[in-house]
Amino acid sequence: xxxxxxxxxxxxxxxxxxxxxxxxxxxxxxFVLELRAIKLAALLxxxxxxxxxxxxFQTVTGxxxxxxxxxxxxxxxxxxxxxxxxxLGGIGYVSLDxxxxxxxxxxxxxxxxxxxxxxxxxxxLDMGLMLLAGVILGVLFRSLHSLxxxxxxxxxxxxxxxxxxxxxxxxxSDLLIFATLVTAGAAVLAWRxxxxxxxxxxxxxxxxxxGISWVRTVTGLLLLVSGSVAVSTALVGPVAFFGxxxxxxxERIVDTRRHxxxxxxxxxxxxxxxxxxxxxxxxxxxxxxxxxxxxxxIGGILFLLLLILGSRR
Amino acid sequence: xxxxSVDTPTxxxxxxxxxxxxxFLASLSVGVGEFSLARVVNDPEALQLLLxxxxxxxxxxxxxxAGLAIAGLIMQTLAQNRFVEPSTAGTxxxxxxxxxxxxxxxxxxxxxxxxxxxxxxxxxxxxxxxxTAHRLPPTQxxxxxxxxxxxxxxxxxxxxFAAWHADLLQFLSVWTNGDFSGVLRGRYELLWFAALTVAxxxxxxxxxxxxxxxxxxxxxxxxxxxxxxxLGLVVVSVISALTVVVVGMIPFVGLVVPNIVSRLMGDxxxxxxxxxxxxxxxxxxxxxxxxxxxRFPYEIPVGTVMGVVGGLVFLWLLFRRPDHA
Amino acid sequence: xIRIENVSLRYRTTPILxxxxxxxxxGGVTALIGPNGAGKSSLLSLIARLQPLQTGSITIDxxxxxxxxxxxxxxxxxxxRQDSVIASRLRVRELVxxxxxxxxxxxxxxxxxxxxxxxxxxxxxxxFADRFMETLSGGQRQRALVAMTLAQGTDYILLDxxxxxxxxxxxxxxxxxxxxxxDENGKTVVIVLHDINQASAYADRIVAMxxxxxxxxxxxxAIFTPDVLEGIFGFRMRVETFDGKPLVxxxx
Ligand SMILES: Nc1ncnc2c1ncn2[C@@H]1O[C@H](COP(=O)(O)OP(=O)(O)OP(=O)(O)O)[C@@H](O)[C@H]1O
Ligand SMILES: [Mg+2]
Numbered sequence: 001x002x003x004x005x006x007x008x009x010x011x012x013x014x015x016x017x018x019x020x021x022x023x024x025x026x027x028x029x030x031f032v033l034e035l036r037a038i039k040l041a042a043l044l045x046x047x048x049x050x051x052x053x054x055x056x057f058q059t060v061t062g063x064x065x066x067x068x069x070x071x072x073x074x075x076x077x078x079x080x081x082x083x084x085x086x087x088l089g090g091i092g093y094v095s096l097d098x099x100x101x102x103x104x105x106x107x108x109x110x111x112x113x114x115x116x117x118x119x120x121x122x123x124x125l126d127m128g129l130m131l132l133a134g135v136i137l138g139v140l141f142r143s144l145h146s147l148x149x150x151x152x153x154x155x156x157x158x159x160x161x162x163x164x165x166x167x168x169x170x171x172x173s174d175l176l177i178f179a180t181l182v183t184a185g186a187a188v189l190a191w192r193x194x195x196x197x198x199x200x201x202x203x204x205x206x207x208x209x210x211g212i213s214w215v216r217t218v219t220g221l222l223l224l225v226s227g228s229v230a231v232s233t234a235l236v237g238p239v240a241f242f243g244x245x246x247x248x249x250x251e252r253i254v255d256t257r258r259h260x261x262x263x264x265x266x267x268x269x270x271x272x273x274x275x276x277x278x279x280x281x282x283x284x285x286x287x288x289x290x291x292x293x294x295x296x297x298i299g300g301i302l303f304l305l306l307l308i309l310g311s312r313r
Numbered sequence: 314x315x316x317x318s319v320d321t322p323t324x325x326x327x328x329x330x331x332x333x334x335x336x337f338l339a340s341l342s343v344g345v346g347e348f349s350l351a352r353v354v355n356d357p358e359a360l361q362l363l364l365x366x367x368x369x370x371x372x373x374x375x376x377x378x379a380g381l382a383i384a385g386l387i388m389q390t391l392a393q394n395r396f397v398e399p400s401t402a403g404t405x406x407x408x409x410x411x412x413x414x415x416x417x418x419x420x421x422x423x424x425x426x427x428x429x430x431x432x433x434x435x436x437x438x439x440x441x442x443x444x445t446a447h448r449l450p451p452t453q454x455x456x457x458x459x460x461x462x463x464x465x466x467x468x469x470x471x472x473x474f475a476a477w478h479a480d481l482l483q484f485l486s487v488w489t490n491g492d493f494s495g496v497l498r499g500r501y502e503l504l505w506f507a508a509l510t511v512a513x514x515x516x517x518x519x520x521x522x523x524x525x526x527x528x529x530x531x532x533x534x535x536x537x538x539x540x541x542x543x544l545g546l547v548v549v550s551v552i553s554a555l556t557v558v559v560v561g562m563i564p565f566v567g568l569v570v571p572n573i574v575s576r577l578m579g580d581x582x583x584x585x586x587x588x589x590x591x592x593x594x595x596x597x598x599x600x601x602x603x604x605x606x607x608r609f610p611y612e613i614p615v616g617t618v619m620g621v622v623g624g625l626v627f628l629w630l631l632f633r634r635p636d637h638a
Numbered sequence: 639x640i641r642i643e644n645v646s647l648r649y650r651t652t653p654i655l656x657x658x659x660x661x662x663x664x665g666g667v668t669a670l671i672g673p674n675g676a677g678k679s680s681l682l683s684l685i686a687r688l689q690p691l692q693t694g695s696i697t698i699d700x701x702x703x704x705x706x707x708x709x710x711x712x713x714x715x716x717x718x719r720q721d722s723v724i725a726s727r728l729r730v731r732e733l734v735x736x737x738x739x740x741x742x743x744x745x746x747x748x749x750x751x752x753x754x755x756x757x758x759x760x761x762x763x764x765x766f767a768d769r770f771m772e773t774l775s776g777g778q779r780q781r782a783l784v785a786m787t788l789a790q791g792t793d794y795i796l797l798d799x800x801x802x803x804x805x806x807x808x809x810x811x812x813x814x815x816x817x818x819x820x821d822e823n824g825k826t827v828v829i830v831l832h833d834i835n836q837a838s839a840y841a842d843r844i845v846a847m848x849x850x851x852x853x854x855x856x857x858x859x860a861i862f863t864p865d866v867l868e869g870i871f872g873f874r875m876r877v878e879t880f881d882g883k884p885l886v887x888x889x890x
Contacts, residue, residue: 129631132396132455135462136627139564143620150613240466293474300467307460308448393725519743523736525726529688529719534790535712535740579770580726 005254006261009268016276017044023283042176043278045183046232046239047270051250052190053228054243055259055266059201060221064251065306066131067243072138073113073229074238079141080108082148099178102234106182110226117222118215179231186228187267193221194259201257239292241299246270248302325578329591333375336598340371343605365498373501374493374601374615375594377556378566380507382593383514383586384552385567387545390525392446395575396458396631398567399435399553402446403461405562406468407438408554409488413472417479428503428558435550435557438468443546491556491563491616493601504559510548511590517544518582525580563616565623566593572630596622639664640685640794640826644694647680647850654680655850657694662845664699664793667820667827669841671834671861673871676847678830679720682796685828686717698794712740716790720798720830722783724771730782731767734758737789757785760815762808776803784812788819795819797829801836809833813840838862838884846870858884 020043021036054067068074084104088096116137190197196217199207204214232239250266251257273295281291341363385398392402399405411434415427422430442461449456469489476485487495514521523531524541531538556563570593578585597615600622604613640662647655655677662668670678683689685696687703696703698715716737724733734757738750746754758764761781771779780803787795797816801809817840819825831837837844837858844861846854848870854861861867862884868874876887 129455132459132462133628133631135459136624136631139620140624140628143617143624147613147617147621150611150617151608293470293477297467297470297474300463300470303463304445304460304467307456307463308445395725519736519739522726522728523739526724526736527722529683529717530722532688532708533686533712533717534736535709537708575727579732580728581732 003261006265006268009253009265009272013268013271013275016272016279020275020279023279038176040275041180042235043274044271045176045179046235047246047274048187048267049183049228049232050239050243051246051266051270052186052263053225053232054247055250055263056190056197056221057225058247059197059259060218060225061130062201062203063130064248065244065303066134067241067247068225068229069238069240069243070131070138070303071117071134072136072141073109073226074233074240075138075141075145076112076116077105077109077230077233078238079145079148080112081105082145082152084108086148086152098175102175102178102230105234106227106230109230110223113226113229114219114222118219175234179235182227182231186224186231189224190263193224194263197221197259198257201259236292240296241303242270242273242295244306245295245299245302246273248306249273326588326591329588329595333591333595333598336595336602337371337375340374340598340602341367343602366496369498369501370493370496370601371598373496373504373560374598376501376504376507377491377560377563378594378597379511379590380504380552380593381556381563381566381597382570382589383511383567384549386571386582386586386589387514387521387549388567389571390521391542391545391549392443392457393525393527394446394454394457395572396455396568397446397461398565399439399549400465400562400564401458401461401568402439402442403465403468404435404439404442404549404553405557405564406465406472408432408435408550408557409485409562410434410438410468410472410475411554412488412558413476413481413485416481416484417475424558425503428554431554431558432547432551435554436546439546439550443542488557488561489616490614491561491619492612492614493560494612494614496560501559503555507552507555510552511586513544513548514582515586517541518586521545522580522582561614561616563597563619565619565627566596569623569626569630570596573626639699640828641697642681642685642694643696645681645684645691645696646693647677647684647689648692653850655684658850658852660845660852660855662826662828662843664826665820665824666842667816667829667840668843668845669837670828670830670845670847671832671837671870672847672853677850678847679798681847682717682798682828682830683719686715686796687711688717709740712790712792714792715794715796716787716792717796718783718787718798718800720802724779724783727770727772729768729770730763730774730785731758733771733782734763734785734789737786738791740790753791754789757789760788761785762811777805777808780804781808781812793824794826794828797827799830799832801831801833809836816840834862834867834886834888838886862886 017040020040021033025032057068057071058064058066084101196212199210199212200217200221202210207217208214246269247262247266250262250269253269254261254265256262277291277295281294381399384404388397388399388402388404389395408431411431412427414434415422415430419427419430442464445464446457446460449460472485473482476482520531520536520541523534523536524538524545528538531541571589574585574589574592578588597619600618601615603622604615604618607613607618640660642658642660642662645655645658646653658681670681672678684691685698685703687708691704698711701711701714703711728736731754734754735746735750737757738746738754742750755764758767761784763778763781763785766774766778766782771782774782780800784797784800787797795816800812804812813836816827816829820827829841831841841858844854844856844858845852846861846866853870854866862877864874864877867877867886867888871888876890878885878887
């Protein structure tokens with residue numbers, strides 16, 4: 001039964017991609033097509049990385065309303081980036097090889113994420129406390145980010161602005177090849193870990209008695225999550241509630257927490273929402289930068305609902 | 314008997330007052346313009362600078378800080394949760410949305426009128442928060458601020474969307490990120506209302522303390538619980554709207570100040586409310602001074618500095634070991 | 639006199655209290671007993687206007703609890719809740735001082751201070767007066783809450799299971815203190831007790847509740863018989879007479 005739903009989701013995703021590529025083609029068709037293909041590739045990666053990172057993060061933390069970005073991971077990425085600019089100086093930073101730069105940024109995020117989150121996961125703190133701490137960490141890193149931005153260039157207000165919302169239009173296509181490698185790697189790893197993830201979702205005690213080395217596994221999964229977050233944030237900027245929205249929808253549709261089904265379902269839904277939404281906003285509503293705000297709005301409300309409903313149970 | 318911390322409230326109050334006075338003078342002397350306090354006496358230009366820019370800026374920081382700290386205190390009393398304040402309860406964001414709508418729909422209205430609209434919006438937004446927060450389980454105190462932060466984020470997203478549509482994003486960032494650099498004589502006087510609200514809070518301090526004991530205890534002692542809730546709501550909303558409109562939102566003040574004062578002096582507000590106000594002033598003034606000197610001659614907005622300082626203190630408050638098991 | 643007429647209460651569709659008619663005369667100690675969930679706390683919270691009356695009427699010395707201004711009632715009746723939690727960082731003396739709020743609206747006169755000190759002494763709290771509440775033990779905290787209720791200085795004092803957390807010494811001391819203020823100051827004490835031997839030793843009158851109804855009302859000697867007790871609590875217990883008062887061997 002879930003298989004049939006997965007196929008339906010796959011068909012929907014392909015339809016969205018085709019619509020994205022072909023709607024309203026005009027002018028120099030080859031050129032426009034190439035442009036759109038690049039953008040599509042970026043959107044696919046964003047969707048897949050956010051879906052993967054959110055599913056795994058929820059499984060590891062044993063919590064359905066956590067996402068990496070609610071815990072401040074994307075703010076952390078932006079902060080790490082700004083820290084590099086600060087330490088290397090604007091020119092030194094720009095002259096770095098973009099691959100090297102991105103590689104270092106991903107490694108920085110992985111290191112920071114593990115130092116910050118591992119202690120929490122080992123102790124399995126009260127979930128409310130953990131969430132709140134994460135949100136505050138997010139605020140803190142955003143403030144640090146804009147503080148550094150101003151220290152580097154006091155007149156550059158745009159830098160601080162850019163950190164607040166994702167922009168699915170201005171995709172960083174220079175990173176595309178590298179990001180593709182990371183996303184593909186993360187997807188393969190996540191897929192291979194699907195059975196382990198099922199066990200991890202039982203919690204540390206049960207998983208340990210089933211022969212899983214908890215700390216090692218969780219560390220590995222966190223690294224995977226950090227890599228995916230870095231990709232999506234680098235490509236389009238921070239997206240707070242998109243992952244939550246996507247995974248909640250996926251769970252609704254395939255009605256299982258089995259990762260062999262949930263992972264692909266979440267990725268496909270992410271693609272449908274992102275690519276389909278982008279097509280819709282671009283052609284039907286005539287402005288596409290609003291998509292991220294709308295997604296955040298709906299995702300935020302969903303989060304509040306989950307919080308209230310979940311706590312009543 | 315175990316060790317009791319022998320408190321010397323008078324000395325603490327003295328220290329707080331002295332600190333505030335030093336910060337006040339420092340704030341008067343730090344800035345780009347050529348200026349020293351000694352020259353004010355016989356240099357009319359320096360006096361002008363003092364009266365038009367430095368003094369208003371300093372007063373604005375003092376007033377906003379005191380107001381926000383008191384607003385946080387009242388908010389915590391009403392929600393019976395130590396971790397809420399105007400910026401973690403949707404109040405400030407609602408005020409932002411309100412002032413944005415006022416600017417869009419009533420472009421000709423005067424600033425006080427727009428502030429009134431913003432206060433109304435803040436009140437509506439905060440009421441919704443308080444009603445909903447009630448449904449969260451009291452056994453999980455951290456859910457309430459979490460809910461409030463995301464709730465504020467959703468309202469903020471709505472404001473961003475509206476501002477972006479109307480091409481007012483520039484304005485919005487003025488309201489979302491507190492900054493005293495634009496404060497001049499004639500542009501901050503509305504903030505004196507914050508002083509008024511502090512006075513009100515002082516007058517009803519006992520009632521507020523009892524409200525913090527819970528609904529049943531306050532009714533048992535003959536307090537009109539519903540009316541106090543409404544009064545608190547009005548005070549919190551007005552203070553938040555005033556700061557948002559005049560200088561922009563400053564996060565965390567209302568959160569960290571009352572918590573630290575409570576740790577040092579307890580929760581008998583009759584004795585602590587003045588300290589809360591003074592410490593709020595001191596914190597905002599201090600952060601503003603830091604923002605002015607850290608990248609001299611450029612300025613870093615107080616909202617950004619406070620995001621870092623306040624965020625760190627908040628995390629410390631969250632993770633410090635409780636004083637009792 | 640507390641006069642309760644035709645009072646019923648329901649939460650949504652669940653009936654909690656059924657047509658309660660009860661008169662508690664002025665002066666003396668009345669003990670309210672009954673199994674868990676009988677409706678004792680609900681009845682007390684209606685008397686103390688903590689929730690609105692749904693039907694019927696309750697008057698205290700002729701003052702209707704739903705029509706008299708709340709600040710007035712606060713000088714007439716005080717209630718200690720079964721599950722009071724104090725989250726504020728207050729010193730014991732400050733907390734007890736807030737019991738005087740209805741009289742001076744926050745200004746403590748010399749007389750107020752004397753009353754506060756007297757309550758502190760009655761509950762043997764003088765040594766703890768300047769400690770923060772959260773640094774006290776459970777029983778000490780309970781005593782502070784009782785002291786606050788007594789400091790309110792009302793003619794009618796409603797106490798919902800005040801012996802919770804108290805050791806035998808302080809349970810006895812509190813009951814003796816309540817007896818004393820009833821006898822010497824003419825106060826009316828209504829107290830929910832699960833220890834029926836305390837009720838037997840110190841109360842003038844027993845009101846028994848079960849399933850939202852009053853099922854017994856009389857002197858200890860009249861209520862504490864094996865038959866009546868079995869009707870209330872659902873099992874048979876031996877009752878002896880000791881010093882002229884019933885002694886219930888309910889634990890055997
Ligand atoms: N807020 C509420 N919502 C629904 N039902 C309630 C509520 N409060 C109490 N009840 C129900 O009302 C009944 C009476 O409760 P009450 O607290 O008055 O009992 P009690 O006699 O004080 O018991 P105990 O000896 O356990 O304190 C119980 O069955 C309880 O489940
Ligand atoms: Mg009870």
